[in-house]
Amino acid sequence: xxxLCIILMLLMGLCATAAEKSRTIVYINGAKYYIHTVxxxxxxxxxxxxxxxxxxxxxxNNPSLAGGLKSNENIRIPVVASVSGxxxxxxxxxxxxxxxxxxxxxxxxxxxxxxxxxxVRTIIEDNPGIDPTHLRLGERLLIRRKQIGSEDExxxxxxxxxxxxxxxxxxxxxxxxxxxxPGETFYSLSRRFGITEEELGALxxxxxxxxxKAGAMIKVPGESEDAHPAQTVTPRDTxxxxxxxxxxxxxxxxxxxxxxxxxxxxxxxxxxxxVTANPNYLEFYQGFLLGLDxxxxxxxxxxxxxFDTKRNPEEVGRIIDEKSFREADLxxxxxxxxxxxxxxxxxxxxxxxxxxxxxxxxxxxxxVLFQLAPxxxxxxxxxxxxxxxxxxxxxxxxANTDKEFESEMLALLQGRRYDTYRFQNAQPxxxxxxxxxxxxxxxxxxxxxxxxxxxxxxxxxxxxxLAALASADTNLTSRGRTAPRYxxxxxxxxxxxxxxxxxxxxKNRVVFISTYHAKRDSEAVKKFDSAYIRAFGTIPTxxxxxxxxxxxxxxxxxxxxxxxxxxGRSFTPLQTTYRFERPEGRPNHVNSDWTRVNYNKxxxxxxx
Numbered sequence: 001x002x003x004l005c006i007i008l009m010l011l012m013g014l015c016a017t018a019a020e021k022s023r024t025i026v027y028i029n030g031a032k033y034y035i036h037t038v039x040x041x042x043x044x045x046x047x048x049x050x051x052x053x054x055x056x057x058x059x060x061n062n063p064s065l066a067g068g069l070k071s072n073e074n075i076r077i078p079v080v081a082s083v084s085g086x087x088x089x090x091x092x093x094x095x096x097x098x099x100x101x102x103x104x105x106x107x108x109x110x111x112x113x114x115x116x117x118x119x120v121r122t123i124i125e126d127n128p129g130i131d132p133t134h135l136r137l138g139e140r141l142l143i144r145r146k147q148i149g150s151e152d153e154x155x156x157x158x159x160x161x162x163x164x165x166x167x168x169x170x171x172x173x174x175x176x177x178x179x180x181x182p183g184e185t186f187y188s189l190s191r192r193f194g195i196t197e198e199e200l201g202a203l204x205x206x207x208x209x210x211x212x213k214a215g216a217m218i219k220v221p222g223e224s225e226d227a228h229p230a231q232t233v234t235p236r237d238t239x240x241x242x243x244x245x246x247x248x249x250x251x252x253x254x255x256x257x258x259x260x261x262x263x264x265x266x267x268x269x270x271x272x273x274x275v276t277a278n279p280n281y282l283e284f285y286q287g288f289l290l291g292l293d294x295x296x297x298x299x300x301x302x303x304x305x306x307f308d309t310k311r312n313p314e315e316v317g318r319i320i321d322e323k324s325f326r327e328a329d330l331x332x333x334x335x336x337x338x339x340x341x342x343x344x345x346x347x348x349x350x351x352x353x354x355x356x357x358x359x360x361x362x363x364x365x366x367x368v369l370f371q372l373a374p375x376x377x378x379x380x381x382x383x384x385x386x387x388x389x390x391x392x393x394x395x396x397x398x399a400n401t402d403k404e405f406e407s408e409m410l411a412l413l414q415g416r417r418y419d420t421y422r423f424q425n426a427q428p429x430x431x432x433x434x435x436x437x438x439x440x441x442x443x444x445x446x447x448x449x450x451x452x453x454x455x456x457x458x459x460x461x462x463x464x465x466l467a468a469l470a471s472a473d474t475n476l477t478s479r480g481r482t483a484p485r486y487x488x489x490x491x492x493x494x495x496x497x498x499x500x501x502x503x504x505x506x507k508n509r510v511v512f513i514s515t516y517h518a519k520r521d522s523e524a525v526k527k528f529d530s531a532y533i534r535a536f537g538t539i540p541t542x543x544x545x546x547x548x549x550x551x552x553x554x555x556x557x558x559x560x561x562x563x564x565x566x567x568g569r570s571f572t573p574l575q576t577t578y579r580f581e582r583p584e585g586r587p588n589h590v591n592s593d594w595t596r597v598n599y600n601k602x603x604x605x606x607x608x
Contacts, residue, residue, distance in 0.1 A: 027131035074169035110215035120159035194336025222338035266333030287544035291551025402457035450486035466504035
């Protein structure tokens with residue numbers, strides 16, 4: 001017996017010796033980890049010895065190991081800090097082998113690899129102290145001279161993608177990593193992943209829209225398809241995936257006028273352990289209820305059930321099993337795209353129309369899906385007249401640029417002529433003559449139809465530019481000159497500014513493109529506001545208006561127009577118009593109608 005024990009111990013020692021330490025290292029939330037793929041026969045004890053960390057540490061970092069190790073499962077093991085001989089090398093010795101690169105603002109590891117045409121993995125291996133997804137400003141990177149010029153773009157991108165997949169295989173639950181593609185913006189990414197721009201920034205250590213670069217690797221909500229590469233997919237799961245990619249044509253049945261309409265409303269009223277309702281979604285719900293009251297006054301019988309998704313896809317799966325949900329003829333929600341999959345799979349089977357009331361859906365496809373958020377592809381359709389060949393277009397730039405707005409404008413201007421003017425506010429004692437960059441009179445001394453586009457993202461600068469334009473207009477007119485003809489295409493973000501002089505919107509004939517508009521002096525909006533205040537004792541918000549619109553569009557449609565999927569119709573419940581179309585190559589029914597808001601010189605506002 002004693003001899004048998006000795007043999008078993010030797011065998012265990014041999015197994016431990018045969019195991020190899022992983023060479024894949026990633027950073028997660030600022031901490032450094034090995035990504036280890038579990039091999040048959042490996043134990044937590046053996047891995048703790050191999051990597052020089054305690055068993056408890058491995059278990060704490062991998063909650064899934066509570067049920068034991070599973071072959072081919074990826075786990076993360078903290079890297080124990082050590083000081084190697086290479087770390088103590090002098091700069092003189094290092095320069096024999098490496099060039100030094102100092103990280104500048106906004107640079108990504110992928111961009112640096114392309115600059116030197118060097119493999120991504122080489123930079124990571126030669127700089128063991130860097131976090132590839134969060135390079136620090138001024139950080140020194142070693143660039144191996146012999147490798148410069150050795151890697152093409154496809155190779156670098158493949159290695160960067162491999163690093164992303166390694167991260168996603170052990171990412172925190174409910175998050176994954178995404179490589180920013182050219183043209184993607186803070187706005188589009190936040191809509192795609194169903195969060196606000198502020199939440200996206202917080203998820204990425206305070207990242208701002210100005211810092212976002214193509215090639216950056218950022219953290220986003222939702223589980224990645226790379227998260228569990230070792231898992232097998234059952235035939236049923238495969239079918240579900242095929243439905244997402246190639247949805248079949250769905251036929252809806254309109255209810256008879258005498259039938260009751262049952263609606264399931266799925267909103268993320270609370271998240272995590274919070275018990276206080278999110279005010280935005282509570283306001284949406286309140287507006288939705290007022291909308292249903294209006295529908296009932298039209299003679300329809302309507303019932304609704306509210307479900308709290310808690311912003312959790314697993315909770316959505318539980319809701320789908322509830323009897324009251326399965327009785328629904330119409331589903332409104334969930335709000336976030338990463339919660340839609342299970343709902344759409346059910347809705348397709350039962351032929352139930354499903355409404356996404358707030359988010360722009362980028363990846364999910366289904367013939368049952370209706371989206372109220374306007375399609376970004378149509379964002380500037382209603383200002384095409386401002387980009388006509390007879391317009392003289394000038395971009396007014398400053399040191400602070402709204403990169404997202406700039407990229408949108410440059411895309412619209414592609415292939416046509418435009419001017420650029422750099423505005424600088426005149427300093428005391430510098431004069432204000434015609435050559436001053438703060439005096440905009442020269443921009444108006446022409447007989448053309450001018451369109452000015454202000455690219456600054458600084459509130460003070462925008463206010464000063466609008467004031468300078470209005471002043472130049474007044475000065476020219478007061479001298480008996482012909483009144484200049486111009487329009488300012490505004491950035492809708494200006495409406496968030498608290499201290500901007502809004503009379504300048506009228507004086508400069510500012511035009512905005514907005515997802516939604518509700519002018520409180522219109523009769524329909526005033527009537528809704530009064531009813532809302534009586535019912536809930538507070539002033540409605542845009543979320544309230546959108547809830548009302550959702551109910552007024554889809555509840556009556558379920559008694560007829562749903563069979564034609566609302567195509568060819570425009571709906572204007574309050575003041576914003578919705579028109580549903582199918583984007584090219586996709587089965588979804590998406591609102592294509594943006595709102596054009598015109599501030600007129602006579603201090604009126606017109607909506608298109």
